[in-house]
Amino acid sequence: MKAQHLNPTREALSALILAYAESGSIDRALLLFHTLREMHNCFPSVVSSNALLNGLVKSGKVDVALQLYDKMLQTDDGACAVVDNYSTSIVVKGLCKMGKMEEGRRFIKDRWGKGCVPHVVFYNMIIDGYCKKGDLQGATRVLKELKMKGVLPTVQTYGALINGFCKVGEFDAVDQLLTEMVARGLNVNVKVFNNIIDSQYKRGLVSKAAETMIRMAEMGCEPDITTYNVMINFSCKGGRIKEADELIEKAKERGLLPNKFSYTPLMHAYCKQGDYVKASNMLFRIAEIGEKPDLVSYGAFIHGVVVAGEIDVALMVREKMMERDVFPDAQIYNVLMSGLCKKGRFPASKLLLSEMLDRNVPPDAYVYATLIDGFIRNGELNEAIKLFELIIGKGMDPGIVGYNAMIKGFCKLGKMTDALSCLNKMESVHHAPDEYTYSTIIDGYVKQHDLSSALKMFGQMMKDKIKPNVITYTSLINGFCMRADMIRAEKVFRGMKSFNLEPNVVTYTVLVGGFFKAGKPKKATSIFELMLMNSCLPNDATFHYLINGLTNTTPSSDLIGKNESEENERSLILDFFAMMILDGWEQVIAAYNSVIICLCKHGMVDTAQLLQTKMLNKGFLIDSVCFTALLHGLFQKGKSKEWRNIISCDLNNIELQTALKYSLTLDKYLYRGRLSEASVILQTLIEDSKFSDLPEKDQNVVEK
Template sequence: MGSTHQFHTDSSPLDYDDASTYRSLVGGMQYLTFTRPDLSFAVNYPQPGPPALAESLARVLATRSTNPVWAPLPRRAPPSPLSDGGLADAVVSLRDPDLALALLSWSRSHSGSRHHDADKLPPPTPIAHSALLRLLARSGRFDAVDSTLQDMSLSGVAPTSACLGELVAAYADAGIERKATEMCERVRAQYGMLPAAIHSNCLLRLLVERRQWDDAHKLYDKMLAKEGGADDYSTCVMVRGLCLEGRVEKGVKLIEARWGAGCVPNAVFYNVLIDGYCRRGDMGRGLLLLGEMEMKGILPTVVTYGTLMSWLGRKGDLEKVTYLLSEMRERRLSPNIEIYNSVIDALCKCRSAPQAMVVLKQIFASDCDPDAITFSTLISGLCREGRVQEAERLLREAIRREVNPNLFCYTSLIHGFCIRGQVMDASNLLMEMMERGYTPDVVTFGALIHGLVVAGQVSEALLVREKMTARQLLPDANIYNVLISGLCKKHMLPAARNLLAEMLEQNVHPDKFVYTTLIDGFIRNESLDEARKVFEFMEQKGVRLDVVGYNAMIKGYCQFGMLDEAIVCMNNMRKVRCIPDEFTYSTLITGYVKQGNMGGALRLLCEMTKRRCQPNVVTYSSLINGYCKLGDTDTAEDIFASMQLEGLFPNVITYTILIGSLFKKDKAMKAAAYFEHMLINHCAPSDITLHCLVTGLTNCMACIVSSNCSGTVKMHDKGALLDIFRGLVNGNWDPGNAAYNAIIFSLCRHNMLGNALDIINKMANKGYSPDSVTFIALLYGFCSVGKSRDWRSILPNEFRQDQLEIASRYKILFDQYVAKSVGCEVSSALRLYLEERRSLKQMEHKFTCS
């Protein structure tokens, strides 16, 4: 009541005197309330509406734990109790469930004291207590929900259907499936209907997430049977769940069952279907749905493009990702940071970090702000490509932009620095990471250890492991595997064995990779007994090796000539359903070849093909080697031809075996032809190949010089090796130098300049010095690759006049085997060199005369 209110006795206002009297009365009453707080509460509390009522009661109830005289204050309320609706409004306006509980508890006790049976509380009020249940459910106070429901049930008071629906949603959102289902059934039992769609959808979503498909379909069918019981979101939940399991066709049928065949209602459903197809690897179907959207006039959204680009990026299809990004911009759809991150991730996976940096610049120019994922993806990509310095600069840029780098950023950089041998930089980053509040985890230490092992610093990696255990972080199987592998490569086998024992003590179960690494390490160090012990111990522990582990053991047996044991090991593979692969058979065939048992090797080859296991290059090379050792080069050549018919490219070992064997059989022309074939396929010769060539040419010198090994044919239809060697030997050149120069020229004419330059040092190590012919042969190489101006910085340029004349004489021979343009370019380079030399001599002469 206020003193400014107008009072009326009937439909007309009070006259002046009456109004003054009433205002005086009201003023006196207000004075009493100002001076007497107990009267203030009793007078003012019951009159306002529910929100103000709740606020007033909340102030009083909030002090109940600290104010010993709080209880009498609410009792001074007026005789008329609050209605159920008024109490409900009061509860709704309160945020604190404890206050709401206290309010309704007080209300019930206050109402009970007004009845004759004061010891018995009145039953809960349905509307107010339903509001209380909602508040408790939203606050996650499910224990109080249960007790309130029990109290209401004992009193025969039912919560409202809307309240029970909200309880269904609350229990479902909290993941309490059983309670949510019970509440849903309670609504059906008490009100003969399902909860509202918005509440039923929560339970439906939970059932789908937990793959409870039978229950989900039952609930969905019941929702469809009720008018308005299922909405678009209900169907979308079901379709999304099916798509996540790869059952996209069932999701499509669900859509068609509701809206008709071939009808997808909107972009949301298209996005779900596109994600489903892409998730199971059917990118083509996802792209077709994008086209179908456009045909039906449904505009693709940012989510549509983002979904497609994300999955295409994971597959490394940069072309389609780039196309979709440009199409998106044409539609004036602004890519969000998630889409940009997908593009960057795709580029980094394809080792195109520079292009990813271009995308980052586009992000800087747009309204998008890069996040921690953007920087971590780029930093990881740059480190994988060895561009660690750029990655570190990007880390500093992230910090400058106040983007807090995540643990993954530092882990990638630490690993990158370690691989490059920059251990100090990696340690500094580790310290910086810890200063920024990140605690190194197993992944961080694992990256540091792996980087050190790759860099060959196994001892430092072991020290890091000790620091790791000091921090109460136990290495996992991957870290042990890396360390054991590094120790085996360093021939530190006792330490590797001790690490295996430590793993078992720490209850870190070694996996098949750890055992395979140890077995392979012992075999490489010719410790077959130790490898066998590890193999048998692994079988006792019930660890099932894969084909790689069995191949390592078979390799060991074959290496020591124990072919019977190797065959038994292969048979044991089959018993445990581990199928031998081409490496298994190739290893065994190599073992038989080493023993000269070509019959056994051929039997294995037949078995290999019967089991539809394709022989590889190693298989064919082993057979070629076997026949060459027997002196049967004709059969070896037949196998070489069969190998090519199978679409396999010979490697340097295959060529070296044939070339060396043919030279031994004085078949220099065939050996030279295989060397030419080798260079045409850009297969670089190894040191053993060079040894076979030089030895073969010098040993067959008489045959090569006396016979015309090659006639005059078109360029590249014949090998230059024998003609150049013969020409140099006939010019009284040392046979060794002649062989090396012929090989160098052959490499240069096939644009293999780098390999030719490598031979220079190898010549010196063998006691041969590069000469003017070596110079001109390399000059052909520079001109063949378009670097005619670069030879000065690499080749010596001081020759005597007679040496230059010799070089010019052999140029005529060399020109027969190169393109005319290359020969002209060499002539120009020589002419320019001679002019410069002549000018230099004239200047020296003038200086001497002066």
């Protein structure tokens, strides 16, 4: 009975508040705080109160933390209560987390001298807040204020500023801050250097990153495993796997232990190269070092093998990860479904969706977009519509990717009215169409031969200030080519430059085909040469247009285009094509060889060899002109010593003389008439063939 009249002490309630706050039960801790204050007329200890404040800030309840802080400032007699510097710093941190740095500064100013002595930690939080927001002027202003008040900046102060300037690529400012740190006697730690090196690599400043590494060594700062991970990641992204492997070995030599961040980029790089055995070895290495492969590691591997087209390998890895109690998230399911859909294995993709729902993994907009796209690829538009309507009916948002996938399906099947209806629905739920939306609809109209509607949509795109992409321009160019309106097609092509867009292989191919159909072979071949000059590799469609276009060009016409008054430049392809026709070559062989010559002239000898293989598959053997072209191409690539191992020379003396004739003509284009190394080799081969063609008794006479 006596126990009923006992009240819990302040210390006991404070301990309970602390326990609740540290375990994450913030609401219970807050309720106890108010109970203690209102029913027992006292406050919990400063340690408990700070734990509660910190918990509120971490959970994003900064406004509640501010209200609590105000109550902590007062006791019944109005004097300062359970508040210390740490209490104030927690609130300042919360304000900065919300991007309210100015409020944080005012907060410090208001508390100055009222049981609170602001120190460098306060300023560091505000500087860090400004830097994360990208307001480097604000951060620099606070640094000056800090110095004026006699507060000494710390490594953390400079670290926050350096990180901010790194993000915007202002490395001159970074160098100045490093110099200032050294002048103040501060030791720059490895974390600061890692941020600098990482930013420099991300911006492609390799030499600058190397200079930072040297500076780091000069200042006696040893690299840690994070330093090496930054370099490993950069090497892997550039496909330099051997270099990345060597970096791991160097790290081990320094006594550093590689971690999952060391092996994951390598795993991804091996996947890109199709070496799944070595990629899976990286997963085993992660396990060997005591770090259980996590969702990120497995996700990287699965993404890599799916991109490489090895969906079955990805599905096997999914089974393995689930056996080890690592379960796929929505992103991994999306990658797997996408891979299955692209392989035409749509039923398997639907099974994955069922599994996903059974495991209570909520599909995101990308998963639904993948499935909608899969239905459409599988020719099941009605199923795609049902799924799309089901998503909306359940109150879920398909997102812009989902709407775009549905619009793409309608456009693919020429249902432009339905595509526009879907666009209107998309806008009604406040999803603004993007460049993909507009480009898809424009392309849909073009394929329906409705260029006027495509141009209207393009006008709306410009009005909405949506930047067109390469697909937008390529579709419009295709529309004008289909109308044989090559003047406007070329005008649109030139307009791409105003948006700093580089034409792709489809853009160039459409123009090449368009000009050939319009009876302008010179213009078609000049576009092809422009394509090669811009290092854009042609594809089978490009070659189809070129070979067919040249083969159907009337031999009696003026092949080098003198009648096309708007063009004055010579066409290498047409010059050689005309030369071969006049020399009596078959038109199709002349077409192939002219294109191969052009490829070799522009250093694309590998592509030329692939085209030559296509010639062989069609029954055309390597001839003297083709041999000449490949010889020039290999010499341009610096393979003058190993050319015999790459192309065979089974030409007789007459064929070699023909080869030399074309080689000397090619010298005019490549070396302004100077004798090339290829021509010298051909002359030598001709001399050797003269000797080998002599009867054996005459050879003996020559030798004597």
